[in-house]
Amino acid sequence: MKNILLTTLLLLSFISCDNKKNSEKTVSEKMESNQPEKNNSFESLVNNYLSMKDALTEGDANKTADFGKKMFANSKVLLNDPQNKNGDVSDILSDIEENAEHISESADKIHHQREHFSILTKDFEDLVALKPYAKTLYKDFCPMYNDNKGAYWLSDQKEINNPYDPTMKNCGEVKQVISAK
Ligand SMILES: [Cu+2]
Secondary structure (H helix, E strand, O other): OHHHHHHHHHHHHHHHHHHHHHHHHHHHHHHHHHOOOOOOOHHHHHHHHHHHHHHHHOOOHHHHHHHHHHHHHHHHHHHHOHHHOOHHHHHHHHHHHHHHHHHHOOOOOHHHHHHHHHHHHHHHHHHHHHOOOOOOEEEEEEOOHHHHOOEEEEEOOOOOOOOOOHHHOOOOEEEEEEOOO
């Protein structure tokens, strides 16, 4: 009897281990598929944001912090480009840099990451209005976040996947479609 129990436990732990491995594989595959792009382009900055959104949807604060680190580094490179030194793009990049840094340093505070993510959403909305992005984006709204004050996020998928609360994954609606340029 003891042996059966042990075997069952081993089997269970094997299964959960395997699940974990699978999800890790998906993540690294995703990151690999991001790699061929130019690291310092505006597109890869938007991709950072979309990956961060996915990590928040999964409720994974560590992964969110990692994408914050990448976003911080990418925005720094873009800010150092003389072409982006002045005007609206520079202001937006500075704001992205600051919020990305907070997110990268808040791996233990997912609520705080989400606060900064909602600020980032406005920055990225402004950014894609000035710099072209290759994919159609959807501006989504969840009315319940932050004591019913609500919050926006951008997605590259039509389906609602709420990054603000994993218990309300489908809460929200598309408010605007931002066409690819
Ligand atoms: Cu902060």
